[in-house]
Amino acid sequence: MTVHTSLRRSLSRKASLMLASLIMLTGTAQAQLGERMVDVVGRRLHAISMGQGESTVVFEAGFSMDLSSWRKLVPLLAPEAKLLVYSRAGHGQSDPMQQPPSLARAGADLQAVLADAGLKPPYLLVGHSYGALLIRDFAARHPEQIAGLVFVDPAHEKLDLSLRQIDAARLQAEREDLARRAPPAFRADLALINTLMDAGQLPEPRQLPDVPTAVLSSTKRYAQPQVLLHTPAGMQTWRRLHSEFAAQFSNSLHITTSNSGHFIQNDEPALLADAIRQVAKMAAEQARVKARQQALQALNSSLQAIAALPADAQAEREARTLSALQASALGEADINEIAYRLLGAQQPTLAASLLRWNVQAYPQSDNAADSLGEALLTLGQPAQAEAQFQRALELAAINKRNPRVTAGYQQHLDAARAALKR
Structure with missing residues (x-):
């Protein structure tokens, strides 16, 4: 022993x-x-x-x-x-x-x-x-x-x-x-x-x-x-x-x-100190991941309740969506991912609410502008979508994005303009 x-x-x-x-x-x-x-x-x-x-x-x-x-x-x-x-x-x-x-x-x-x-x-x-x-x-x-x-x-x-x-x-x-x-x-x-x-x-x-x-x-x-x-x-x-x-x-x-x-x-106190630091770093990352998962679950729960509101309760939808997003403290990528799931679930109005938040919270993000444009296009609002796609291209140039990314934004812009002509 x-x-x-x-x-x-x-x-x-x-x-x-x-x-x-x-x-x-x-x-x-x-x-x-x-x-x-x-x-x-x-x-x-x-x-x-x-x-x-x-x-x-x-x-x-x-x-x-x-x-x-x-x-x-x-x-x-x-x-x-x-x-x-x-x-x-x-x-x-x-x-x-x-x-x-x-x-x-x-x-x-x-x-x-x-x-x-x-x-x-x-x-x-x-x-x-x-x-x-x-x-x-x-x-x-x-x-x-x-x-x-x-x-x-x-x-x-x-x-x-x-x-x-x-x-x-x-x-x-x-x-x-x-x-x-x-x-x-x-x-x-x-x-x-x-x-x-x-x-x-x-x-x-x-x-x-x-x-x-x-x-x-x-x-x-x-x-x-x-x-x-x-x-x-x-x-x-x-x-x-x-x-x-x-x-x-x-x-x-x-x-x-x-x-x-x-x-x-x-x-070897330094060896033990380094081990403690590594565990502290892993623990901080685990806590961050856990907090993110809890925030995602809470936001998804709130969005399900919002989606169940009557169609004529748009003002309440917007207010509750804003409150839920503020409480979540989630980042751009997480909110963007949730919004695309809502688009896939045929809930473009709710998705657009989330993506408007992203555009306001991250005004220099070309991806946020492009994503909102896609939601607006799905909602049958090509003029507003066109403005977002143009903004995405402008920001992409400033942010020096990959040409393939810029090409995707251009395709979205072309689609919005084609919809305007119909």
Whole structure:
């Protein structure tokens, strides 16, 4: 289990080094830095928020680690994103939890910290090692709040089951040794982790949201492996579990590095920062696509209602169409596409209303003018169509459009003039 490495390193730190890490972390923050002790039902949790930008990135440290786990990473991201680091109950300066630890209780604490910091969803969650299990549980319970997920050499609930197939005796010996060396403050967490590993699944298994995701895996080779996980067979298992986990997401990255050990955020902070940026970019694009789809659905629904109005309610049609277009905030191409579908559905009056909007909203668009001309021609208004086709040709020259495009506009103009002669 990954806690072997995490505990070994954390136990070797002196209190002075932990304090120095905190000072370093605080010193890198932007003007928006907020350090607080958050009250959670009589307990206090240490949290720091900082940074600026569109994305909100929330960090969950590994087993036995506090917020200083991210001290090398946050300076790289603070100029471009809002960040939250905190120490879980019983870690760093945070008070211990009076009840037995659980993923759900840790998630409730995190929700309280987020609310206190005034950080609104959606969140991009970053979890290291055991922290990966915590953000998985949080994301599964609050899928609507999640924009993306980044797993840093994440713990996997099936790891110990897989390692037992390699060397059950050695794994058991390592677990017993770890239990003996674990400080009292971390024994309850270690017992929870061992329970999860023995079960091979998380409690109350839930579907994770299908959001942009990155999984970073250490593939470092150890000349003299100190634990079973670091043997070639153990590392092969580790990589396989991570690969299988990443594959469940439709938009995911699996990044492997042989330059880092378990603490990728310390060994290669720039690599992790880039992964977070990529997930944030994918999440922004996914949000844009989702918003566009919702706007299209809403506009189509409104247009269906407008099309059902009586034929003599033209003024109401125009007013409601204008309102629906303003509310949609859709661009020229989307509105143009909807209008052509309406033309194909024998609804040229409604199509012309949409295309008039495009001409007004995009007065320098030759395509908008040409499209309105086609709708007007279909409505039997060749003189008005002719004016739009002429305008399309004028704009095409200004916009230096392809000659084939200009030829199409000329054909439309000729058709309008022919209709005028009939």
